[in-house]
Amino acid sequence: MEQKNTYFGGFFKGLKSLSIGLKTTMRELFTPKITEQYPENRKELTMFDRFRGTLVMPHNANNEHHCVACGICQMACPNDTIKVVSETITTEEGKKKKVLARYEYNLGSCMFCQLCVNACPHDAITFDQNFEHAVFDRSKLVLTLNHEGSKVEEKKKPEAVKKPEAAPKAEVSPKAEATPKAEAAPKAEAPKQPAAQADNVQSVTNNK
Numbered sequence: 001m002e003q004k005n006t007y008f009g010g011f012f013k014g015l016k017s018l019s020i021g022l023k024t025t026m027r028e029l030f031t032p033k034i035t036e037q038y039p040e041n042r043k044e045l046t047m048f049d050r051f052r053g054t055l056v057m058p059h060n061a062n063n064e065h066h067c068v069a070c071g072i073c074q075m076a077c078p079n080d081t082i083k084v085v086s087e088t089i090t091t092e093e094g095k096k097k098k099v100l101a102r103y104e105y106n107l108g109s110c111m112f113c114q115l116c117v118n119a120c121p122h123d124a125i126t127f128d129q130n131f132e133h134a135v136f137d138r139s140k141l142v143l144t145l146n147h148e149g150s151k152v153e154e155k156k157k158p159e160a161v162k163k164p165e166a167a168p169k170a171e172v173s174p175k176a177e178a179t180p181k182a183e184a185a186p187k188a189e190a191p192k193q194p195a196a197q198a199d200n201v202q203s204v205t206n207n208k
Helices: 004-028 072-078 116-120 153-155 174-178 193-206
Strands: 082-090 096-106 141-144
Touching: 072 082, 072 116
Parallel strands: none
Antiparallel strands: 082 096, 096 141
């Protein structure tokens, strides 16, 4: 009797779990499908909130971040994707302080596990929704997060000195171009002496 109860109990338990699975399958079967026309809809396309695209380091309006170069994210990464380079500086008060010098992130070896984000105690890094990672050179996949993507940093760069513009040339009216330039007056030639007078002058010089 106990064996029958065990048998039927397992049988109905299996039917219950099967019905739960079929319920999910049938619901998704009749759910309307949506086809994204990519890349035509690139401007309107938005990913869901939990999508892990690229690791970024948010900066505030003063171009400051929350990273303290503790290196916990580097230790939590299983693929050695993150490399934290720190340096020690002396503050105005004379105290030594460790600050972040360079935060390198290799997108090519990242497996988007988010262990680094979960391990960060200051919420200095997060994943954005950028999914277009195709490049022709692998070196472009190595990003420096504490320098790149900062609009404030670009504004601080000195502006290029503009060369003084040349004065605009005076425009010549079409009437002035149509008017021919006044020709130079011909030089006055010396009056020619009569032939008889020229012979007398020559004879006088010979007598002298």
